[in-house]
Amino acid sequence: MRAKHILAFAVSCVLAAAVLAQEPGESKAKAVIKAGIPVFMPSSDLKWADLDPKGAPGIKIADVWGDHTKGGYGAFLKFPAGFLAPLHTHTNAIKIVVVSGTYTQTPEGKSEMRMGPGSYVFQPGGSYKHITGCDRTSECLIFIESTGAFDLKPVPAAKAAE
Numbered sequence: 001m002r003a004k005h006i007l008a009f010a011v012s013c014v015l016a017a018a019v020l021a022q023e024p025g026e027s028k029a030k031a032v033i034k035a036g037i038p039v040f041m042p043s044s045d046l047k048w049a050d051l052d053p054k055g056a057p058g059i060k061i062a063d064v065w066g067d068h069t070k071g072g073y074g075a076f077l078k079f080p081a082g083f084l085a086p087l088h089t090h091t092n093a094i095k096i097v098v099v100s101g102t103y104t105q106t107p108e109g110k111s112e113m114r115m116g117p118g119s120y121v122f123q124p125g126g127s128y129k130h131i132t133g134c135d136r137t138s139e140c141l142i143f144i145e146s147t148g149a150f151d152l153k154p155v156p157a158a159k160a161a162e
Contacts, residue, residue, distance in 0.1 A: 048061070048062045058079070058083055059080075060078040062075060068146075075144055075150075079132075081134060083134040086131060089127060089128060092149065093146060094123045094125070094145070095121075095146070097142065098115050098116060098142050100117050100141045101135060101137075101140030101141060105131070106131040108129035
């Protein structure tokens with residue numbers, strides 16, 4: 001039990017550190033990183049938008065730093081309860097921390113991985129084929145970070161069967 005408390009504390013520290021510096025007057029979601037300047041972003045300040053990539057309707061995203069459509073970024077993602085994206089890949093590697101709900105990921109040909117709050121996932125970019133989902137009992141909130149723009153590349157059914 002003590003290990004869970006330590007893990008929860010560590011996740012809180014990681015999430016806090018991910019919300020990086022900005023100059024006064026700059027958009028918090030598009031903040032320029034400035035060394036030594038703390039940033040505080042209440043959840044009420046997050047600007048949620050539809051992610052809506054092909055094959056993943058219903059996902060909401062709130063960039064904390066960077067721009068997920070152009071390059072490196074850190075962002076919160078919300079998945080509706082019961083969400084399931086078909087087999088796909090991403091161009092860039094993604095680091096994931098589960099904040100709430102039960103996030104699921106099923107690597108091609110393997111069993112489903114169920115990740116609850118405080119869990120970490122490293123998802124390589126390129127040819128790593130997987131199914132992403134959220135347990136049907138509640139929505140999922142995750143924090144993701146990547147050095148490149150977000151994309152979702154569905155794996156065609158014929159290739160998925162090979």
